[in-house]
Amino acid sequence: MLSSEVVLITGAAGKIGSSTAIEIAKNNGKLILSDISNQDLIILKEKIVKYTKKENIFLIKSDVTTTEGIENLIFESKKHFSKITSAIHCAYPRSTQWGKSFEEIKLDLLSQDFKSQLGGAIIFSQKIIDHFLKEGGGKLVHISSIQGIGAPKFEHYENTNMNSPIEYSAIKAGIISITKWLAKYYKNKNIRVNCISPGGIYDSQPEVFVNKYRKSCTNIGLLEPIDISGMIVYLISDNARSINGQNLILDDGWSL
Template identity: 55%
Template sequence: MKNSSSFNLSNKNVLITGAAGRIGSEVAKAALEANAFVIITDIKETKLEKVYKKLSNLYPDKVLSFCADLSSQKGIEYLINNALLKINKIDAAVHCAYPTSEGWGEGFENLKSENLYQDLSMQLGGAIMFSQSIMRCFTKQKSGHLIHISSIQGVQAPKFEHYVGTGMSSPIEYTAIKSGIIAITKWLAKYHHSQGIRVNCVSPGGILDSQPESFLNRYRNDCTNIGMLSPKDVASAIVFLLSPASIAINGHNLIVDDGWTL
């Protein structure tokens, strides 16, 4: 297929976790459009198979797929070891997997410690353990680029006034996890200095997904041009980071939010 992207990822093998999800599947598509080879992975087998079929139809011989549970070190090691058996090198990894407990989003007053600890562990702990394994691979290769996904909610406090009357909110643990993701990005980038390794982070604004009109209007008023984003808006920023055009960017948190945080 023709390269329809502004950036060229030729000869790059890009591993994308959470690739059956909203952002991960779009990152995989955008990376393929930019000529990358992609390894897609997710815990949800049927959804992943659907994404695999769609992408490999469009880009034959450019997609590998592995179903894996990344909430355990064993699952992470299984994924990376098996990917390396097939492709020898992983040039970049975009960690979009987003595991949540059953009580996710319950609200501050009803938060249960078992759900809180599970979410902190799976989302922030999981991101740290994924980083450990992929860095082992990058260190051996003497090159690699890890991209974590945070959120505008990790950059500043939620705009609670947007949620009034909608039943929606943004959990306290989400803010803790997402600001933690930005912090570990900086830690990892600095820790791996002088090794040809980069670690960056993207903080997207909200993705349009059938939210109530009243919320969308309030949200839009706090943005500059677009309001809620499409997964494509986030994926194209990630492709920029994956490309040689971003070579001097390291330990950075790229906010992609149409000005919501201004």
């Protein structure tokens, strides 16, 4: 399905990034796998070579919270495969304050999270779409969250040390907004920008949370990364050519 695609994934070594990389490899797309952790990229490549030739995979360490990091990533990727046709922005940089309670948060680290997550997503969009325009088009997928479409279900976190930070909600709502903005701004340029809002992914959370979360859902509860990556493959395929500027909620009915 993706044999003519060269797909750049940021945060490729993470839960959503790595699952997406595997699904793209299975669909014959070429992969540019970028992450701040080189070691994790090497481990990921070992998993992916089961599904594609190693020449179809380019690994590049990069920090996508800086303009230079993003520019270098795109420059080196173009040099390697001569083009990039799609990009999935899965990188998830977090400050040392991430996860602190609302009462504890401080402005300097709050600014750092807004800069790296939301500012980073905007500058990544600016730079990758500039490349797409030179190539005659392209597809960009951002990752928001169910926390970007409504208030957290605070009751799910009772008796755990988990929380859902206020800045996460603000950043994820912002991701949905920039998706719509970009899709409309680049009208008639053969650019598609969409985002997905996944529900929580199972990651050894406490049982008390898992059980409460499940009760808010319809069939599954916490998701597996594959529940997200299949939709990303679809979004960058030609089957999704009419989908632009959308936020697709993948949450097993959590938000109903």
